[in-house]
Each structure stands twice: as structure tokens, then as C-alpha cells.
Amino acid sequence: MRLLLISLQSNAYITGLKYIAANARAHGHNVRLLLLPGYLENKLSPAIEDFILDYSPDLIGVGLMSIEFYPAKNLTRLLKEKFNIPVIWGGVHVILNPEECLKYADYTCCADGERAVVSLLEHLRTKGRDIAPEIPNVWTRINGQISKQPIALPEKDLDSLPFQEYLPDYFYGFHKEGIYNFAQNQRLFRKYALYGGTCHMMLTTRGCPFKCAYCGNSAFMSIYGKNVRERSVANVIAELKEVKKNPYVLYINIQDDCFFAHNREWIKEFCREYKKHINLPFLVRVIPTMMDREKLFMLRGAGLSWIVMGIQSGSDRVNFEVYNRKIRFTSVEKAAGIIAETSAAPFYELIVDNPYETEDEKRETITAVSQLKRPYTASLAHLTFFPGTPLAERAVKDNIVSPDAYLYRYIVKIDKTYLNKLLDITPYIPKTLVKFLNKPEASRRITHQVLLNSLVPVIKRTIEPAVYFFITTRALDYNISWTIRTVRGGWRSAISRVIFNFLGKGDLKYDQKMEWARKNMPALFEN
Ligand code: B12
Known part of the structure; x- marks a missing residue:
């Protein structure tokens, strides 16, 4: 399965998303990370649209701290206008407000995301979107009802998670109406x-x-x-x-x-x-x-x-x-x-x-x-x-x-x-x-x-x-x-x-x- 993880943070240090990416890759999934620094526009930029069309992800994950709530809400709306791809939100703000966030995203992750995302990818592959996933930490809305799943005990064995890289070669960034691979454009990475x-x-x-x-x-x-x-x-x-x-x-x-x-x-x-x-x-x-x-x-x-x-x-x-x-x-x-x-x-x-x-x-x-x-x-x-x-x-x-x-x-x-x-x-x-x-x-x-x-x-x-x-x-x-x-x-x-x-x-x-x-x-x- 293909997973696209998006951060709207203004800078390229995205520890949580990198952890999720590394774990999904270790489970055989294809992953891309995309930084859209502070993106809050009325239209989806053609570069972002082409990037998503070209990559064609099965799931899009958006990570957010509280200050990124409106940018995330806006981006999700723009994505929904153009694509029929399920979107999951996760991160600090979602952990604090999972129900509120579920108004905008298809799924919310209410705690650690590494295992939840891998299970959701598996669920989407085998059961599809119409069945509510029974995955700890993952909530969704089915027929207007919230399907609340239990919160998994926090990951005790942190060593069992693959660690994050400094600059993964699947990390991309949006800059001046273009999308660039950060590993191939390290100057740009360092800018962000x-x-x-x-x-x-x-x-x-x-x-x-x-x-x-x-x-x-x-x-x-x-x-x-x-x-x-x-x-x-x-x-x-x-x-x-x-x-x-x-x-x-x-x-x-x-x-x-x-x-x-x-x-x-x-x-x-x-x-x-x-x-x-x-x-x-x-x-x-x-x-x-x-x-x-x-x-x-x-x-x-x-x-x-x-x-x-x-x-x-x-x-x-x-x-x-x-x-x-x-x-x-x-x-x-x-x-x-x-x-x-x-x-x-x-x-x-x-x-x-x-x-x-x-x-x-x-x-x-x-x-x-x-x-x-x-x-x-x-x-x-x-x-x-x-x-x-x-x-x-x-x-x-x-x-x-x-x-x-x-x-x-x-x-x-x-x-x-x-x-x-x-x-x-x-x-x-x-x-x-x-x-x-x-x-x-x-x-x-x-x-x-x-x-x-x-x-x-x-x-x-x-x-x-x-x-x-x-x-x-x-x-x-x-x-x-x-x-x-x-x-x-x-x-x-x-x-x-x-x-x-x-x-x-x-x-x-x-x-x-x-x-x-x-x-x-x-x-x-x-x-
Ligand atoms: C390191 C850190 C930073 C770093 C890196 C941030 C990052 N994204 O990695 C930097 C220095 C950039 C930073 C900046 C800020 N930070 Co800071 N930061 C932290 C800190 C200390 C650790 C974060 C971390 O790496 N956690 C470890 C990872 C593994 O956990 P995680 O990020 O929560 O991710 C897990 C889950 O949330 C979930 N998840 C995360 N994203 C996603 C996405 C999806 C799709 C899914 C499914 C799941 C998921 O899965 C992850 C893995 O299990 C936390 C405090 C804390 N203990 O959390 C504060 C914290 C997150 N920061 C905070 C704040 C306020 C800020 C700033 C706004 C402060 C400022 N100076 O202005 C800025 C924001 C700048 C900006 N414009 O983006 C607050 C956020 C509060 C809130 N409600 O939003 C926190 C909680 C600290 C606090 N005192 O309350 N921060």
C-alpha cells in the first residue's frame, strides 16, 4: 500500500511522522513524507495535485499540533475536492480533541500512531473503507455514528520501533509552487x-x-x-x-x-x-x-x-x-x-x-x-x-x-x-x-x-x-x-x-x- 504523510509545520523536523513512516516501511509499505510549510491557500496548488496524482496514495495522513488546526482543516477540504482518498489525522492536537477532528478527517488517531497506521493500511487493503476498522487508537465515523476504539497502551518497547532518519530519501517539500525531493535538494531541506x-x-x-x-x-x-x-x-x-x-x-x-x-x-x-x-x-x-x-x-x-x-x-x-x-x-x-x-x-x-x-x-x-x-x-x-x-x-x-x-x-x-x-x-x-x-x-x-x-x-x-x-x-x-x-x-x-x-x-x-x-x-x- 502507498502512504502519504503530510506535515503543515513551518519547519522540517517532523519526528512523529518520520517514526510512522519508518514503521510502515518496515512493514513493506511504500511511504512518502511531504512538508507543506504553513500551507493555507484557497486552492490546491497544481504541483501538489500532480504530486498526489502521480503517487496515487491509498491513505493520506496529516500530522498536526494545535496551531496547525485550520491549515489541516483547509488542506483536507482541498484534498477531498480533488481526490477520493481516505485521510487520517494524528498528532498532539488530535490526541487532545479526537472527536472534534473527526468532523473533518475520515479517521483520527488518538494516541501513538506507528502501529495504528500499519493496521489501518492492512484494513483498507483487506476490508476497504466501508467497514469501520477495529483498531486501537483509530476512530472513524460510520453512518453518522462515531466508532470509538480503545486507546492502546502506550508503546512500552520503544526499541521495537524502527528509528527515524535524519533526511529520508522519500521526504519531499513544497517550495515556490514546486515539489522537491529534499534528499536530492539538500540546500532546500536546510532552508526549512x-x-x-x-x-x-x-x-x-x-x-x-x-x-x-x-x-x-x-x-x-x-x-x-x-x-x-x-x-x-x-x-x-x-x-x-x-x-x-x-x-x-x-x-x-x-x-x-x-x-x-x-x-x-x-x-x-x-x-x-x-x-x-x-x-x-x-x-x-x-x-x-x-x-x-x-x-x-x-x-x-x-x-x-x-x-x-x-x-x-x-x-x-x-x-x-x-x-x-x-x-x-x-x-x-x-x-x-x-x-x-x-x-x-x-x-x-x-x-x-x-x-x-x-x-x-x-x-x-x-x-x-x-x-x-x-x-x-x-x-x-x-x-x-x-x-x-x-x-x-x-x-x-x-x-x-x-x-x-x-x-x-x-x-x-x-x-x-x-x-x-x-x-x-x-x-x-x-x-x-x-x-x-x-x-x-x-x-x-x-x-x-x-x-x-x-x-x-x-x-x-x-x-x-x-x-x-x-x-x-x-x-x-x-x-x-x-x-x-x-x-x-x-x-x-x-x-x-x-x-x-x-x-x-x-x-x-x-x-x-x-x-x-x-x-x-x-x-x-x-x-
Ligand atoms: C520536539 C518538539 C518540537 C520540535 C519538533 C516537532 C515535531 N513535529 O517533531 C519543534 C522544535 C519543531 C517544535 C516546535 C513547536 N512546538 Co513542540 N514539541 C516537541 C516535543 C518536546 C516532542 C514532540 C515529539 O517529537 N514527540 C515524539 C513523537 C514520536 O510523538 P508525536 O509527535 O506526538 O507523534 C506521535 C503521535 O502524536 C502520533 N502522530 C503524530 N503525527 C501523526 C500523524 C498521523 C497521520 C497519525 C496517524 C498519527 C500521528 O503518532 C506519533 C508516533 O507515535 C513536544 C512535547 C511532547 N512530549 O510531545 C512539544 C509539543 C508538541 N510542542 C508544542 C508546541 C506548542 C510547539 C510550538 C508551537 C512552540 C513554539 N515555539 O512556537 C512549535 C511549533 C512550530 C511550528 N510552526 O510548527 C506543544 C504542542 C501543544 C499543542 N496542543 O499543540 C507540545 C506538546 C509541548 C507542550 N508544551 O505542550 N516542537
């Missing part, structure tokens, strides 16, 4: 891959030990249970040995919610094998209370170069009561101190625009962050109320946001408030200056405003990139060739981080695109 394709993004675990109220994981837990599933070191290294063959991969970006969920034995073995076979710089994410000095130093010795840690707020009340994140700021300070000892490059993440956070708590965050051991960089994210999360439910109930607010406001766009601007430059200005500027609205003068407004563009364009460059250089042990290649490879995101915050211009166009769609495709926004 985050950080210029300089890294391989992967997971060594699935799941998170925490249940933060704003995070998708808190909702997944009600489906998957509270467990972290881990791959074996041998399996991870086998994936990386393949990845390393591509000379453009300069580092490994491990996206596990908390890499430190692995025990010391696992980490010890990983460090030994990684150093021996892979020996590329790598990045991990850590949760402050799970910081472990011994693990961290072992990892640093194996090439750990960047460490991303979520702080979210400097106020314990906000972290405990609003975010259900039982992490005191003292733990953050302690963890940051240990990170500083290793000279790995620290990146801290903070959530802003929280209507449950008082002005005093916002100022407390600024003071707290200014106390962290420097140098480090920090990124701010707009608090987005993703559906299915406890915080979204609370905010909707409190009439603070509409249930679909997340569809219109892109996460990287933060409010341009005085305190946000100050927090944004806090890591790079003297503490005394932070203290001087960190005033409540009532006692702020025009001098505060003028000073802050003139500092922000200068700091963002000079000091922040300099700090970014310095911590990267130092983390790469002053290996200039590595630094230049890494910074060059990632310049687009590094610079755009400075100018446009995080993911770059393309993502910031999301709001404009949605506005355009509202005007020109009003039917899309009706139920």
Missing part, C-alpha cells in the same frame, strides 16, 4: 530545517515525569498514564551512527522533556558509547529539580554543549498554584549554579503574558532571573492556552480566554509590555540597572521608559548575540571551526532569535496568514 539543518532532533524517551498545567503532557497523561518510556542506549546509538553519516549534522538535539529521567547507569553507558561512536556536541533539556551533578558532569565529558532548562516564572506561587509545577526558585538557582560549573551553554525558558501573574510577581521574576549565574541566554514564550490542558480549562471557565484563543495567537509573539521588554534584556544588563528599571507601573517615570526603549534594540542586536556566540564557543571548548560551522549553520535561527524571538519570520507570519484566511476563506472558520 530549524537551525539550518545543522542538528538531528531526536528523543531517547517519551513522556514526562511532570504534569505542568499549561503543557500538553498533563493532558497526555490522562491517556498514557504517568510514565516515562525509555529506549536502550544501544538503540539510540544505532540511530545516531546512521545520522552521523551526513556531514551536515554538526550536533545532536535531544528533545526529551527531561533527559535526566534516565538513571545514572543509563547515562553512564550512554556517555561511554556516545563518546566512542558519535562524539558530536549535543543538547539536552532538564527540569531544575531533576538536576544531578554527577549525571551532568558525565554528560559534559561526553560532549554535552547546550542545556535547556525551563524556569517559567520566578514566583513560587505562580509555579505552584498556576502552573502546577512544584519547583521552587531556589532549585532553579541551584541547578543554574551547577550548569555554570560545567561551562555548557545555558538556555533558560520563561513564560510571559500570564493573566494569573500579578505585577509584583512579574517583577519578582525579573529580580530572580537577574540573580542567576551568568552568562546565559533566555527566551520568552507567550502563555498559550492549549486545549485539553488544565490551565486552559481554568482560564476558559474564568472567562479569561475564549476556548479557541490558541488558534489566533502564535506562541512566539509576546506582548510588548514594559516588564516583558525588561525581562528580555535582564540576562545582559548589570543587576543595578535591572533594579533601577524594575519599578511598578505607578512609580515609573518617563526616564525609565525612554531608557528601556533605547536599551532594548541595542542589547538585542549586540550583547545578546555576543553572549550567544561566547557561550557556544566556550561550550564547544573554543574549537573555532566547530563554532563557526555551528553558528553559521544556525545563523538563521540564531539571528532571528535576536530579531524575531525564536522560530523566525516564517512563524511570525502565522498571524497574518490567519487574518488573510479569515477575510478570504470565511467558511473555513465555521463549524
Whole structure:
């Protein structure tokens, strides 16, 4: 059977779809991956139409996060107008809203997709579309009735799944009204891959030990249970040995919610094998209370170069009561101190625009962050109320946001408030200056405003990139060739981080695109 898997994401890191593709291929199916970055048009482009006609898939899968809901709804409508091919939706947003999504797709996948898709292909081959599949995780609508199948227990044995490739030769992308094979047009792939394709993004675990109220994981837990599933070191290294063959991969970006969920034995073995076979710089994410000095130093010795840690707020009340994140700021300070000892490059993440956070708590965050051991960089994210999360439910109930607010406001766009601007430059200005500027609205003068407004563009364009460059250089042990290649490879995101915050211009166009769609495709926004 032929399977076409489509992503509407703006960038080419599509881990979930790659996993599904690899598994379907291992079961003898023919698969193509297609990236349609942010596609939200009134008509199906002739290039996409020809590509589908030519490939003639038996099943089309669309993967979506919440922000891709309207693009997915629109694409599915366009596909349905032209083709009579069954469409299945899957991904985070579908897991959180399977019934709603079933209004638009023929099938929805409400949890892990690897085995579900293979079973559905088999079902379509042997039984056809008129019989509702009895496949765990796959829901459908037959004669107006929803056929809900049970959720399969999460895949425990992650090693039994074939791993994802860095750049599969069956990966295609839509660019300027044409479709190109990414493996044959690697420049184009790198244009769409985050950080210029300089890294391989992967997971060594699935799941998170925490249940933060704003995070998708808190909702997944009600489906998957509270467990972290881990791959074996041998399996991870086998994936990386393949990845390393591509000379453009300069580092490994491990996206596990908390890499430190692995025990010391696992980490010890990983460090030994990684150093021996892979020996590329790598990045991990850590949760402050799970910081472990011994693990961290072992990892640093194996090439750990960047460490991303979520702080979210400097106020314990906000972290405990609003975010259900039982992490005191003292733990953050302690963890940051240990990170500083290793000279790995620290990146801290903070959530802003929280209507449950008082002005005093916002100022407390600024003071707290200014106390962290420097140098480090920090990124701010707009608090987005993703559906299915406890915080979204609370905010909707409190009439603070509409249930679909997340569809219109892109996460990287933060409010341009005085305190946000100050927090944004806090890591790079003297503490005394932070203290001087960190005033409540009532006692702020025009001098505060003028000073802050003139500092922000200068700091963002000079000091922040300099700090970014310095911590990267130092983390790469002053290996200039590595630094230049890494910074060059990632310049687009590094610079755009400075100018446009995080993911770059393309993502910031999301709001404009949605506005355009509202005007020109009003039917899309009706139920
Ligand atoms: C790695 C990661 C990224 C990476 C790569 C994303 C990717 N597609 O692989 C990058 C950095 C690109 C990224 C970006 C963003 N991310 Co992100 N990301 C993650 C993270 C940490 C892991 C995702 C992952 O690889 N999971 C492992 C794979 C195997 O699981 P999966 O993707 O869910 O796929 C499985 C199933 O969902 C299903 N499935 C998936 N697709 C399909 C398709 C079909 C047809 C079928 C049948 C099944 C199916 O089968 C898969 C295999 O079992 C998650 C947190 C988490 N733990 O999930 C957040 C998460 C997915 N991200 C999130 C967000 C908000 C974002 C951003 C919007 C944030 C931002 N900075 O703006 C951007 C979106 C950018 C954009 N425009 O596209 C939220 C999504 C919430 C939501 N309701 O949508 C999550 C859940 C984190 C959170 N805090 O809540 N992210």
C-alpha cells in the first residue's frame, strides 16, 4: 500500500511522522513524507495535485499540533475536492480533541500512531473503507455514528520501533509552487530545517515525569498514564551512527522533556558509547529539580554543549498554584549554579503574558532571573492556552480566554509590555540597572521608559548575540571551526532569535496568514 504523510509545520523536523513512516516501511509499505510549510491557500496548488496524482496514495495522513488546526482543516477540504482518498489525522492536537477532528478527517488517531497506521493500511487493503476498522487508537465515523476504539497502551518497547532518519530519501517539500525531493535538494531541506539543518532532533524517551498545567503532557497523561518510556542506549546509538553519516549534522538535539529521567547507569553507558561512536556536541533539556551533578558532569565529558532548562516564572506561587509545577526558585538557582560549573551553554525558558501573574510577581521574576549565574541566554514564550490542558480549562471557565484563543495567537509573539521588554534584556544588563528599571507601573517615570526603549534594540542586536556566540564557543571548548560551522549553520535561527524571538519570520507570519484566511476563506472558520 502507498502512504502519504503530510506535515503543515513551518519547519522540517517532523519526528512523529518520520517514526510512522519508518514503521510502515518496515512493514513493506511504500511511504512518502511531504512538508507543506504553513500551507493555507484557497486552492490546491497544481504541483501538489500532480504530486498526489502521480503517487496515487491509498491513505493520506496529516500530522498536526494545535496551531496547525485550520491549515489541516483547509488542506483536507482541498484534498477531498480533488481526490477520493481516505485521510487520517494524528498528532498532539488530535490526541487532545479526537472527536472534534473527526468532523473533518475520515479517521483520527488518538494516541501513538506507528502501529495504528500499519493496521489501518492492512484494513483498507483487506476490508476497504466501508467497514469501520477495529483498531486501537483509530476512530472513524460510520453512518453518522462515531466508532470509538480503545486507546492502546502506550508503546512500552520503544526499541521495537524502527528509528527515524535524519533526511529520508522519500521526504519531499513544497517550495515556490514546486515539489522537491529534499534528499536530492539538500540546500532546500536546510532552508526549512530549524537551525539550518545543522542538528538531528531526536528523543531517547517519551513522556514526562511532570504534569505542568499549561503543557500538553498533563493532558497526555490522562491517556498514557504517568510514565516515562525509555529506549536502550544501544538503540539510540544505532540511530545516531546512521545520522552521523551526513556531514551536515554538526550536533545532536535531544528533545526529551527531561533527559535526566534516565538513571545514572543509563547515562553512564550512554556517555561511554556516545563518546566512542558519535562524539558530536549535543543538547539536552532538564527540569531544575531533576538536576544531578554527577549525571551532568558525565554528560559534559561526553560532549554535552547546550542545556535547556525551563524556569517559567520566578514566583513560587505562580509555579505552584498556576502552573502546577512544584519547583521552587531556589532549585532553579541551584541547578543554574551547577550548569555554570560545567561551562555548557545555558538556555533558560520563561513564560510571559500570564493573566494569573500579578505585577509584583512579574517583577519578582525579573529580580530572580537577574540573580542567576551568568552568562546565559533566555527566551520568552507567550502563555498559550492549549486545549485539553488544565490551565486552559481554568482560564476558559474564568472567562479569561475564549476556548479557541490558541488558534489566533502564535506562541512566539509576546506582548510588548514594559516588564516583558525588561525581562528580555535582564540576562545582559548589570543587576543595578535591572533594579533601577524594575519599578511598578505607578512609580515609573518617563526616564525609565525612554531608557528601556533605547536599551532594548541595542542589547538585542549586540550583547545578546555576543553572549550567544561566547557561550557556544566556550561550550564547544573554543574549537573555532566547530563554532563557526555551528553558528553559521544556525545563523538563521540564531539571528532571528535576536530579531524575531525564536522560530523566525516564517512563524511570525502565522498571524497574518490567519487574518488573510479569515477575510478570504470565511467558511473555513465555521463549524
Ligand atoms: C520536539 C518538539 C518540537 C520540535 C519538533 C516537532 C515535531 N513535529 O517533531 C519543534 C522544535 C519543531 C517544535 C516546535 C513547536 N512546538 Co513542540 N514539541 C516537541 C516535543 C518536546 C516532542 C514532540 C515529539 O517529537 N514527540 C515524539 C513523537 C514520536 O510523538 P508525536 O509527535 O506526538 O507523534 C506521535 C503521535 O502524536 C502520533 N502522530 C503524530 N503525527 C501523526 C500523524 C498521523 C497521520 C497519525 C496517524 C498519527 C500521528 O503518532 C506519533 C508516533 O507515535 C513536544 C512535547 C511532547 N512530549 O510531545 C512539544 C509539543 C508538541 N510542542 C508544542 C508546541 C506548542 C510547539 C510550538 C508551537 C512552540 C513554539 N515555539 O512556537 C512549535 C511549533 C512550530 C511550528 N510552526 O510548527 C506543544 C504542542 C501543544 C499543542 N496542543 O499543540 C507540545 C506538546 C509541548 C507542550 N508544551 O505542550 N516542537
